[in-house]
Amino acid sequence: MYYYKSATDTVPMLLILLFSLTVLLQFQGKAVVALPGSSCQRWCGDVEIIYPFGIGAGCAMKGFELDCNKTSAEADTNVTFLFNMPLLNISLLQGEIRVTHRISSMCYNQSTRNISYNEGLMNLNDSPFTFSEQRNKFTVIGFNTFAYMIGTTNVLGCLAQSGTYNNLTAQDGFCDGVGCCQVALTGNMSYYYADFLRQYNTTNMSTTDGAEYCGYAVMMEARAFHFRTTYLNTTEFWKENDGRVPVILNWAVGNETCDIAKTNATSYACVSNNSTCIDSVNGLGYLCNCTEGYTGNPYLPDGCQDIDECAVNVPPPCPGHCKNTNGSFICPDQKPPSSLRYGTVVLIVGPSIGVVIVVIAITCTYLILERKKLSNIKQKYFQQHGGMMLLQEISLKQGTGFSIFTEAELIEATDKFDDKNILGRGGHGTVYKGLLKDGSLIAVKRCVSMTSEQQKKEFGKEMLILSQINHKNIVKLLGCCLEVEVPMLVYEFIPNGTLFQFIHGDNGSRNIPFSTRIRIALESALALSYLHSWASPPILHGDVKSSNILLDENYEAKVSDFGASILAPADKSQFMTLVQGTCGYLDPEYMQTCQLTDKSDVYSFGVVLLELLTGSTAFNLEGPENERSLSLRFLNAMKEDRLVDIIDSRIKADGSDNGLLEEVAELARQCLDMIGERRPAMRDVAEKLDRLAKVMQHPWVPAQHNPEEMESLLGESSVASLEMISTGNFSMEKRIVQGLLDSGR
Known part of the structure; x- marks a missing residue:
């Protein structure tokens, strides 16, 4: 059967198709997100409920659900709750x-x-x-x-x-x-x-x-x-x-940056036509704001409404002539009658030229004074942080390789301290990756503020001491910037990240040989031993952890973040009223006494040694309360003779020597002693790890020597330990050990 359609029948059909296409084009690219209905509650007590927050099903974005209840049966008004916490107000603009x-x-x-x-x-x-x-x-x-x-x-x-x-x-x-x-x-x-x-x-x-x-x-x-x-x-x-x-x-909404969020139209939350996306300050997502000239709720369709500048500004920008436009306003020229035009021009142009000249003169004077004021402020900070003393000492000690950078140099090197250049954040400051004009990569640390005048006076002296530290397993301090309120430190750039990432990155799937773990532990111990025993005066790190141990291009360990540590006080009765550190690594004795000692670093190093031995993180919030601390879990396992249960399964799979594992575990147990005086010094820890590393380099030694001979053999090699600790060079000690082995002793 055939059906004949006339031209008059086709026209309505084309119109319907055209209308449907127009609707589809209007919605193309718009976010398909759940939006609150008209029945959603707008107030709870005296708190305005603003979307993406909401009360009840379908009224809030996921994660922003609120409750509206009375605190008691006798209460007069309702209270807004978030996670059982009373909510006082919501700020869309600030997030x-x-x-x-x-x-x-x-x-x-x-x-x-x-x-x-x-x-x-x-x-x-x-x-x-x-x-x-x-x-x-x-x-x-x-x-x-x-x-x-x-x-x-x-x-x-x-x-x-x-x-x-x-x-x-x-x-x-x-x-x-x-x-x-x-x-x-x-x-x-x-x-x-x-x-x-x-x-x-x-x-x-x-x-x-x-x-x-x-x-x-x-x-x-x-x-x-x-x-x-x-x-x-x-x-x-x-x-x-x-x-x-x-x-x-x-x-923040979502859990991605603006660049990524905009690519997913179905979940993008900035649905208003006049809205813009802003990355959140907490780095966990993004926020939406209305563009300039608009106000309202950017999370709702048509939520950003035009601001009538001619009405909200009193007086308006151009009284009697102001005309509002979408997102802005205009002041159209008003032409006077022709008979008055010439006289008006004469009256206006003459004074205007004078006004322009006066404004230019005032502006130039202001800019000159501001530049001079800024220069004086920079000079004040430079002197306050001991810059003059530092310059004098640098001139007397040629070849130190220590430089004083300007603020402009570091701003240019870090692309104005752009967030994309952040290498890490810590208790002592934020570290940025930078590139100098000569092509050198650097790491710039913007320190937290120094509160006491004593800290400010001693900063230059401390920088001079730190600049003279030259150890292969310590990140080199290249210089500093002193012309800012809070000084900035410049370090050499270390490319392979932190030990924490090396152990726990890639979902913990990285297979690290036991020999590599011991080598990294030894190199880290040598660095801390140098700071404690050979720096003058001694330096206490104060925040030893796997994320403060960096790995260079050859995966050799370099201890970092000691620039914000303290010089060992001559008076042992000096106390610190503020206790800072990292959960899982903090010395329990330090928590009780507020006194930072070299044995506090030993305890923290013991936790790092455990991370290398077990492959577990120092503190796990997700586990049972009695198993959150790695050190407590390890000490209980040692006490109950369950060491094999806590050792990293990848080490056991490699067939590592059980005797060596027990020796490393015993060393970690000594470092974690609750009484600081009973812990070994870092130089003793380094010496012990060095002996264990040598045994691993020569696995055939135990087969030819009984335990007493092997201990004597390795003990005689300690004649070179002073050079090894002070320079980080193992070649002499290796030659001595190899010579003793070759002689058949």
Whole structure:
């Protein structure tokens, strides 16, 4: 059967197809994301609920779901909750929210003489939120109260000291270590645990009215805290905040950068026509903002609306003539009547030329003064950081290879400190990859601020000492930049990343021979031994960990990040009120005494040795509580004679000698002794590892020599240990050992 269609029947069909094509083109490239319906709740109590946040099914982007409930049956209004934390407000523009969380406390009951503890824990893992590094501080209040905070990777400690209550030196508004102390965060964390050091002398812990005494610790918004001395002998701090204080959380949508997010139209969140994408400050995703001239919610279709500059500005840009346009405004010329035009030109042009000349003169004067002011500021910083002394010493000691860089040089080398050049972030600063004009690759560290005047005065002296360190297993300090408020350090660039990445990268699938692990451990020990025993004065690293041991093009170890460490104090009674380090590596004795010693580095090195031996990370938040610390897990295995259970399976598969494994494990156990005095010195650790490395180089030695002869043989090679430690050169010692072996001794 045939059906005949006339021309008049075809026209409506073409129109329908054309309309459908137009609709498809309009939606092409738009994000297909779940958007809130008109029935979604807009307010909860006095908090406006702004998308991507929402309450109820289909009202929020994934991860941004909120609850709206009353805190109790007697409460008058509802409260907005995020993860059981009351939410105070939402900022779309800044990518922040303000919530409250509980204060941790340590309270002493004078009648029962018991101390009760209220710990603090917040876990934001697997969520789009992190604690703001810039807006929060870890705060401790109390009478000789020592509290610490465990973050995602770091540990921060703070000791609030004071005299007796009748002789307080604490002052209102000053949180400077007396009765109150604060520590800045070292990164945007997603995990927070606060607790107190549970060793107290309760002799002076009393109040005038015999009430309960409390010390407090909490991470909170820095601007929301104002210290008062009444917090020390009352429970006012807890009561006025009802046990909760505000904390700022950063948030981001997605988990990719803007460049990647824009390629996926189905999940791209910036759906408004006049929106733009911005990479989040926490590095975990991106944010959306309205483009200039628009305001509103960029996460909603047509959410960014034009700003009428002619109406919102008082007075408008050009009164009587302002005309609003999309995203901007214009001021069209107004022509006067022809009879008045000539006179108007004469009246306007003459004064205008004079005004232009005056403006140019003022601008030039201002720029000259600003340039001179900037030069004076740079000169001030340069002298403040000991630059003149450093220049004088460099001129007297030719051939040091130490340079003083300008700020402009380092800005150009790092492409204005672009985020794409970041090599890593740590507790002492951020490190950037740079390229000098001569083609040399460098690593530039922008240090954290130096708070005390003493630190600033001694900076130049410390740089001079560090510049003279010349050891093959220590990253070379090439120079520094002193004309900025916070000095920058310039190091040689090490290409093969960190030991942490080498061990745990590629999903832990890398097969590293046992001999290579021992060699890396030996090279790292030699570097620390040099710092402790041969640098003058000795240098304490303070943050030994696998991510601070770099690997060069030949995969030789180079210890880094000691430039922000401390010189060993001549007075052993000197204490540090701030405890900083990395979770899993921190010396427990240091946590109790606040005194950094060379044995603190030995403990941390013992943990690195465990990483090489077991292939496990130093601290695992995902595991059971009693197995999170690698050192505790290892010590328990040694105590229960279960060493084989904790050794890396790849080492066992290689058929490594069990005797050597036990020797390395015993050395690690000695380094991890809870009492610092019982730990070996780093030079002894290096010597022991050197002997083990030589045994591995000559596997046939045990077959020809009994244990006593082998110990004597290797002991005689120690005549060259001084040269080996001070220069990092093993060739002499190898020749001595080989000569002894060849002689048949």
